[in-house]
Amino acid sequence: MKHFLKLLDCTTEEIIELLDLADQLKKYVKEGKEHHFLKGKTLGMIFEKSSTRTRVSFETGMYQLGGHALFISSKDAQIGRGEPTQDTARVLSRYLDGIMIRTFEQEEVETLANFGSIPIINGLTDFCHPCQIMADLQTIREHKGKLDGLRMCYIGDGNNMANSLIVGGLKVGMTVSVACPEGYRPDSKVLDFAKEYGDKFLLTDDPKVAAKNADVMITDVWASMGQEEEQAIRAKAFDGYQINDELMTLTNDGCMVQHCLPAHRGEEITAEVFEAHADEIFDEAENRLHAQKAILVKLMG
Ligand code: CP
């Protein structure tokens, strides 16, 4: 593995190996055991969108690994004023040992990887959010003891989260069902990939059909970063695409709920379901730290 750009690039073995390493690193934190595997290394973190979890977990993760993280806001850096990504990649490769980037176009992340000479990590694009899905899989495996054979259900916008959950879930042996309204379906590349899994993948516009016998229910905001102006139109389109008590009655006993956060109570999830599953959701947020440290060690160690 040279980069971590999207789960479509990863093998099942690579994903499982990262999850095992993430569990090990989490144990070191809990035991207070020093694990300076990235001593003297610097990670640049380019943000063209807002973040709480991604920024704090990557920065803390690098510190715990004995390295250093540098926050680079596109508001201040030349990349935000139009300096070509190809040049930014080549310049930053002379200073840093790795780059994590959160941006709009997946293309930009791929360009950084093509022109730079250091590992690139995708911290969210409009296309995917692979680091988040590693944390989700780690959390589901912790709670359920396995991944293979479980049924994952995603309700809502066919966005970056949906794209990565479909790929990640199918690659680790889960059955994946997705309910999205017409016009808000996952990316066609992802749907083509999912087709190869036959009846292990289901796409419907009916949340009730998707939720049936689920072991884990997942949702995300109706309007992602960059879509703020579509909020009203989207609120109409996604009416009914909500994880609520009624939908939860269709799922398997002990069904978990995951949400990448930030959450909008009363929109994609009710406050009741959110609070009933808050421990699982905040375990998921915590696991961003451990899962990303595994990615950092694998790529930069
Ligand atoms: N889930 C997630 O990526 O959170 P942030 O936007 O706060 O980084």
Ligand code: NVA
């Ligand atoms: N789909 C959301 C995820 C945020 C972590 C967004 O892109 O804004």
